[in-house]
Amino acid sequence: MTEVSGKSPRHAADPGSLPERNNGAGRHSVEQPDDAVTEVIPVVVEAPVAAADEPAASASAAPAAAAPAGPPGETRLAAKRRLRRRPRVGLLVGGLFAVLAIAYGIDLFVSSGSVPRGVTVAGIDLGGKDKGEAEAILRDRLGERSEQPVAVAIGDLRSEVVPVAAGLQVDVATTMDAVGSQPLNPITRLTSFFTTRETDVTSVVDDAALTAAVTDLAASTDRKPVEGNVVFEGAEPVPVKPAVGQTLDVEGAKVALIAGWADENPVELPVEVGGVAVDATAVDRAIEEVARPAVSSEVVFTGRDNKSAVLRPELVGAVLTFVPDGRGGLAPEYNRDAATAILAPQLAVTDVKPKDAVIAVDSGFPRIVPAVVGDMVSWQKTLDQLPALLGASGARTATAIYEPVQPALTTEGATGLGIKEVIGEYSTGGFESASGVNIRKVAQVVNGAIVKPGDTFSLNGFTGPRGLEQGYVESGVIDHGRPAKAVGGGISQFATTLYNATYFAGLEDVTHTEHSYYISRYPEAREATVYEGAIDLQFRNNTSSGILIESFGNSSNVTVRIWGTKTVDVESVTGDRYAQTQPESVTLPKGDDCVASKGAPGFTTSNTRIISDRASGNEVYRHTRTVKYDPVPIVKCE
DSSP: OOOOOOOHHHHHHOTSSSSEEEEESSSSEOOOTTTTOOOEEOOOOOOOOOOSSSSOTTTTTTHHHHHHSSSSOOOOHHHHHHHHHHHHHHHHHHHHHHHHHHHHHHHHHHTBOOOOOTTETTTEEEETBHHHHHHHHHHHHHHHHHHHHHEETTTTTEEEOOGGGEEEEHHHHHHHHHHHOOOOHHHHHHHHHTTEEEEOOEEOHHHHHHHHHHHHHHHHOOOOOOOOOEEEEEEEEEEEHHHHOOEEEEHHHHHHHHHTTTTOOOOOOOEEEESSSSOOOHHHHHIIIIIIHHHHSSEEEEEEOOOOOEEEEGGGTTEEEEOSSSSEEEEEOOOOHHHHHHHHHHHHHBBOOOBEEEEOOOOOOOEEEEEEEEEEEOOOGGGGGGHHHHSSSSOEEEEEEEEEOOOOOHHHHTTOOOOEEEEEEEEEEEOOOHHHHHHHHHHHHHHOEEEEEOOOEEOOOOOOSSGGGGOOOOOOEEETEEEEEEEEEHHHHHHHHHHHHHHHTTTTEEEEEEOOOTTTOOOOTOBOOBBBTTTOOOOEEOOSEEEEEEEOOOOSSSEEEEEEOOEEEEEEEEOOOOOEEOOOOOOOOOOTTTBBBBOOOOEEEEEEEEEETTTTEEEEEEEEEEEEEBBBBBEOOO
């Protein structure tokens, strides 16, 4: 009987509409088309179990009972073949797994204690080697590498580092620990036949040595950026190619060397790059548009009396330079001081130089010699024309511009200084012939010096160098506490004379230094020495009028007078000598460097200057200066 769900028996049993199929149990079911909605529920009937002595079932029923239902449309023969195939596939799969398991076990056993297959260290193949052998290989190979120079790339530069000298060596034990043991994962073991695994080298690092090595590299490879520019070689403009700067990253370089020294490849060290603002195109443009026209021909400035100053092409480079303009190009700069130094001497003969008013002492009275106003080329204004002239393609000639130049001390200024009388004077004598030459020379240089109110006079600053070229000669000096000779000796006597003149004029003492031992021709604690470049005499004009220094000398003495307007009186009080010390005896080889001396005791004393207002007689200033003189040594020349 056929069961149908959802349809009447009439439709299900219609033999002319659907084919029937034997269900293997003597019943038939109706096959529905794919789009039918009728659900067929088969009736399953258990087959009876035949006794051993019962005859076999019918030929048509036996196969159906022995074989389960196959796919629709499967024949009995196909079903039998399928049933026979299943045990064979299972046997093959099981056998394959058994073989693989045996192979895995054998491989694991054989490779026990060896480096995993495919492992390399610094390019050295250690895979499959005994660990002891692998350690020996690493120690030998990398130990050798550590003593050989390693190439390093530092930006666009190349250099070398010897690892062991830079404090780098291989840590074999730690590196071997990183290599690891045999993997248990069968897939990993299988893929190791076809792949490699690189293990990093672990290094022993001496940080101080590595830092020193990298710092040495930086010293030779660091460079500042070079901007594109234009320079001149004679009259030829020459381009300066731009070049980026670079600074080695010391810490980064240490890391890179630690990581890569053992490899056979060059180690790339990190650098910081400093760019440039001016490129080669801007340099070429500056040459064509500015530099080359500037040297095309002479530039001429005409002055008075048909005189002229010429800037020749080969000198343009001293005047014209280039700087970055901030927009990627080059801007020309014109050095007016350099141009003036080249051109001014050529027109100097046309200048009328200014002359200061002079206050000269004539017949015991000061007399004013009027100043002269100058008329000279104003090079600052004249050179306003220079950029246009250097860029001109035609005539390159301009007229020099002259302007009046006022003297530093005008006639009116000299008159207003109030220099009318002597306010301080002092004379000294007793010098020997050579010293007299130097004393008279310096007196001549200082004579006529004017010190305006509030200004400070420096003897060394006013005279400048005092050497043979200036007319000074060798004479006696005190060197390291004993008599000696030097060019300019004796000028200390002029300094003492000048100091005492300013002392009695009531001028402010800025700085002065006494001699190391007492010289009898000078007043005690009221004298001064000078030494070019080391010891100076300075005083300040603390009056409301100007100061004129009159100084002159002859073969036996020197005199200094201070002229101005007298407003004070000065009194000098010298104290007693005390704390005397006895001289030592010194024996020196005979010769020009030995100046014999009988010696003299040293002592301490003081001087007090008392300044009173001339009009009222009231004391306005009092100062005591204490001076210790060393004993004059007894010098014997033998």
